[in-house]
Amino acid sequence: MIAATYNAAGVLVFVTASTLMLVGALGVIVVKNPVHAAISLIVTLFGVAIAFVAQSADFLAAVQIIVYAGAIVVLFLFVIMFLGVDRRDDVRVEPLVGQRPLALAGVLITIAGLVTLMARSHWVTGATRVSTSGAPLATGQGNVRQLGTAVFTTYLFAFEATAVLLIIAVVGAVLLARRERRVDETLDDELDVEVRS
């Protein structure tokens, strides 16, 4: 049913985008150097952006590049550069006890959820494709208008709640990083950090 509507160019774009995503994602896990892993992550994000463009979600594609590739991975790299790349952690040590079985369980639950979603319904929106069935995405600025309307009407509560959550996170981080301490206490803390690392 769906296969009949595919054309050669569409398949080519899909294969290219998927290859980029998969190669990048594998790279993030396999590569040892954290900076190389971050570069692999950018490759994945580009693949996702291409997939968005192929589905006429131009605005999402642009935002994907601007926010994720342009800001978030830059911050990752920033932190990596600050901490130094040469530090290697031993894989056999578990910082949290029972971390690995829990992670395995999490992965299994996620896969089961995805498979159930695929089998029983058409994902969340009920559409098999973004562009044609269900609510169609308009190209260009219509795209932005649709997204804006959705965010500020149907999903307004979720949107505002996310905004509040982010503000709380930022305030919390600032408070933790810059809480008032006496000078001798500060020195002790720093010595402590040096010893531990």
Next chain:
Amino acid sequence: MNLASVDPLYSHGVTGVVLLIVLIKVLVGFGAIMGAVTLMIWFERKAISDMQSRIGPQRWGPFGILQTLADGIKLFFKEDLVPAGADRFVFKLAPYLTLVPALITFSIVPLGGTLTIGGHRVMLQVANPPMGILIMLAMSGISVYGVMLAGWASGSKYPLISSVRASAQMISYEAALGMTIVTVILVTGSLTTHDIVTSQAHGVWHWNLIRLGFVPFAVFLIAITAELNRPPFDTVEAESELVGGFATEYSSLRFALFYLAEFMNTITMSAIIVTLFFGGPAGWIPPVPHLKWIFPIIWFVAKTTFFAFCYIWFRAALPRFRYDQVMDLGWKRLIPLSLGWMLIVAGFLVRPGWGLVMAALVVLASVVLARAFDLGHRREVGPDSVLGAVGRRPLPGDVLRKLTDGEGA
């Protein structure tokens, strides 16, 4: 995807002729930007030397105009060094990560009006994608990586400091940049550069510079200068502190690529300023038959050259910012200003009354913000400083700050 909705060239489907036209557009665009970069490098050196009472390049060609070519040939034949401590793959990748975004950004700039060639309506811009001006934001996000990874991959101290500075600076100013672009998009009602230009085409009073009230333009100009790491924001390659910054370890062709990208970005961003705020190719067209299409191009080139000259002027006239001043300007001045102005513009677009309400709210918010900055500033330099012992050592009072900033800071 409906291509014809953004570019009339595709309205009869994608045929061989259309592909040929697209190919020619790409080649002409590439040639134009390369030629412009060659001239720009010469122009900058010549203008700077005039401003500093020097002679400047004079050996090659009339007025030394071929100097760039000579430099290019010299760099091409120099030995290509990769430092022993370098990460070889990333070291070689980084120059392209600055060059390619510069090229892609130029492709969305409208260079002229619309031509009709053999029944095909051809826009005089390499591409007019539906996401339009967002491409420029995305590409300036990507070009951070070039500088950042170059500095890190060199495996050397000064380039590393430079790359950390670069990433912090470019991310900081991207927010202000994005919000001024949002005001332009709000008033245009479209993302594509073609629509942005055509909405300003009916005379000087319709230029976004005036429609949006100067502030977005001022913020954009400052933010884009910081984004380009051009003087006075070139803390990334501050010679007196960081040798050559991120490009210290680069030589030969790879250095030439960085150099090329820097000047290409300068031209592209001048062109983007013209597109967003000065009507792009809009201007008076004399009633000359058959040659009407050439005047928009001349207007565009004239406006872009003016802003390219402004960048040179900044470099000659303004002293470099200190790094904390760069950050203060970005976060404490430009971001609140552009955010507030965006709210006011949005209010006025809905109804003038709402605009006034927004303006009142913004004034109120800025008073609160000013008070907050004042409190924070006093805590930072006061006797019971909350900053740790690492980093900024407590200075005797705030003597140094007063020495460098004057009493008012």
